[in-house]
Amino acid sequence: MNDAMNDEVRASLASQRDERIAKVAQRLRDGETARDVQADLDNIAAYSKILDAAGPKPSRRPTWIAPVIVGLVCVTVAGILWSMKVPRTNISMAAQTGTMRFSLARAWKIENAFHAKVMHLERLSTIQAPNLGLDINEASADAWFELRGDAIDLQTLEIGRGANVEINNDPGEIDLYASDAPLSGKLTVSGKVHVSAGPRAGETTVDGTYELEVPETVEFAVQKPQRIPSQLSVHAPAAAWKLGRISTAQLDFTREEKRDAGERFLTSAIRSGTLRFDDTSSTLDLREGDYVRIRPAESAVLLTRSAEDAMHVTLSGLVSSVRVGEGASERNVAPSYLEYLYGKKSLGFFWGAIVFLWGMIWSIRKTVFR
Numbered sequence: 001m002n003d004a005m006n007d008e009v010r011a012s013l014a015s016q017r018d019e020r021i022a023k024v025a026q027r028l029r030d031g032e033t034a035r036d037v038q039a040d041l042d043n044i045a046a047y048s049k050i051l052d053a054a055g056p057k058p059s060r061r062p063t064w065i066a067p068v069i070v071g072l073v074c075v076t077v078a079g080i081l082w083s084m085k086v087p088r089t090n091i092s093m094a095a096q097t098g099t100m101r102f103s104l105a106r107a108w109k110i111e112n113a114f115h116a117k118v119m120h121l122e123r124l125s126t127i128q129a130p131n132l133g134l135d136i137n138e139a140s141a142d143a144w145f146e147l148r149g150d151a152i153d154l155q156t157l158e159i160g161r162g163a164n165v166e167i168n169n170d171p172g173e174i175d176l177y178a179s180d181a182p183l184s185g186k187l188t189v190s191g192k193v194h195v196s197a198g199p200r201a202g203e204t205t206v207d208g209t210y211e212l213e214v215p216e217t218v219e220f221a222v223q224k225p226q227r228i229p230s231q232l233s234v235h236a237p238a239a240a241w242k243l244g245r246i247s248t249a250q251l252d253f254t255r256e257e258k259r260d261a262g263e264r265f266l267t268s269a270i271r272s273g274t275l276r277f278d279d280t281s282s283t284l285d286l287r288e289g290d291y292v293r294i295r296p297a298e299s300a301v302l303l304t305r306s307a308e309d310a311m312h313v314t315l316s317g318l319v320s321s322v323r324v325g326e327g328a329s330e331r332n333v334a335p336s337y338l339e340y341l342y343g344k345k346s347l348g349f350f351w352g353a354i355v356f357l358w359g360m361i362w363s364i365r366k367t368v369f370r
Contacts, residue, residue, distance in 0.1 A: 010051065017047035085334045086279075088297065091322065093315040095273025095286055099255040100313055101166045104159060104181070105298040106247040113243055114154040114174065118235035119187065120146040121220060122201070123228060129218040132195045133206045141222045141230065142200040149193030155217070157185040157232070166229070167243075168255065168269075171309045172236050179229035184221035190214070237306070246302040251315065252293045268292070268326075271310060275322070280335045280342070284324070291330070295321040 024040045034041075125141040127134045136143045159165060163181030167174070190212050197206040210216075222230050254266045273286035286292060296302065300317030322334050 013047055013051055017044055017051070020044050020047070080337075084337050085332050086337055086340045088318055088320050089280075089322070089334050089340070090278040090317065091294075091315065091319050092276045092278055093273065093294075093313070095253070095275075095292075095313050096271040096307060096310045097253045097269045097273075097313055098170065098271065098310055099166065099168045099269035100251065100253050100304065100311065101164070102246065102248040102251045102302070104161055104163045104165065104247065105249040105296075107161045108159045108163075108165075108244075108246055110154070110157040110243055112153065112155060113157070113241050114234045115238040115241075116152055116234050116236055117150065117238070118146070118148050119152050119154070120144070120233040120235070121231065123222070123226070123230040124220050125223045126221045127197060127218065128220070129195075129216060131216050132189075132193075132210060132218065133208055134195065134197055134218060136197065136199055136205075138199050140200075141224070141226050141228075143198065144201060145195070145197035145206070145218070145220070147187065147189055147193055147195060147218070149189050150191030151189065152193070153188045154232075154234070155186040155188055157183070159183045160225070163225075164229070167304070167311065169306070169309065169311045174234045174237060174241075176232040176234075177229035179227055180225050182222055182225060183230060184219070185232075187218040187220075188215045189218065190216075240306045242303070242305040244303070246304070247298055248296050248300070248302050249298070250293075250295055251302065252291075253313075254291065273313075275333075277335050280339045282335065282339070284333060286324075290324060291326040293321070293323045293330075294319050 020040050020043055024037045024044065027037050027040075028034075122144040123141050124136075124143045124145075125138050127136040127143055127145050129135075134145060136145075157176075159178050160181030160183065163178050163183070166177040168177075192209065192211050193216075194209045195206055196204055198204045253268055253270045255269045256264055257267050258264055268289045268291045270286055270290045270292060271288050275284040275286060275292070276282070277284075294315065296315060297318040297320060300315060300319060302313070302315045304311050304313045306312070319334075322332065323330055324333050325331050
């Protein structure tokens with residue numbers, strides 16, 4: 001019976017023995033003799049022998065092991081949720097910048113965006129305006145043309161999906177570069193205009209001035225994607241401009257600069273801005289020179305417009321990555337899972353689950369730790 005006796009049997013025997021001891025003590029106090037209580041004394045002795053034969057009560061594991069394990073589980077889960085960033089989050093960004101670069105998730109069409117007296121385009125494969133002497137078709141996209149006149153309007157510019165685009169807004173000039181996708185567009189000119197063009201850089205085959213009574217249209221295109229970017233330069237835009245909705249797969253605000261020795265390096269064109277994480281209501285202020293790289297979802301909305309020798313850029317919607325900084329200082333500033341749960345008012349659910357886990361382990365501790 002040694003090890004077979006369980007705790008309940010041992011406790012029952014001990015309780016019965018204690019009750020008999022209490023009764024015998026009471027009878028003796030009431031004046032009865034030892035002979036009168038001898039039978040009870042024999043029973044008490046029998047109980048004691050049985051309990052002694054069963055051996056001492058086995059020691060138990062400390063009862064604090066289960067709660068400590070559950071506590072460690074809670075801390076570990078909370079640490080993981082704090083350190084892991086959510087893979088997607090909603091943001092609202094507004095920034096002033098001199099440059100932005102992006103890759104197109106969808107084809108992009110600009111309509112009636114720029115109006116100026118001078119526009120220059122480079123690295124094109126076709127240029128068509130017969131009434132202006134323009135009829136260039138090149139297998140390689142090396143052709144160029146420039147218009148100088150009373151009124152020049154960019155009617156349309158279409159750039160294909162997957163293109164890499166860079167827009168620079170410098171004092172008195174806007175430069176747009178596009179590569180890795182076909183593009184096409186139309187310009188209209190009216191009044192007096194000077195036209196110059198050529199099939200490749202450094203070669204001029206058209207150079208004339210025209211007085212136009214009715215507007216003329218110049219059509220241009222790049223038929224095959226090329227790594228070297230085509231360029232549109234708008235000198236001294238005549239009015240404020242907007243570029244419509246842009247769907248991007250990648251966005252940053254870095255710009256390539258040159259040092260005196262011809263060495264090229266990247267700088268940030270950010271001047272100021274704010275970045276708000278809508279899922280957590282937290283806000284990050286962007287300072288001049290901050291490097292910012294974002295991977296928007298296709299549904300995110302990117303808009304840009306002119307703003308006093310800069311561009312005002314807004315981005316709203318779902319993104320898969322938000323990184324700030326350069327090199328070793330670059331960091332992912334997207335919310336952690338814990339911040340996301342708190343922002344969504346779901347932290348109570350998280351701690352409720354932890355309490356449930358604690359209770360479940362505590363309720364089965366006898367089975368787990370016996």
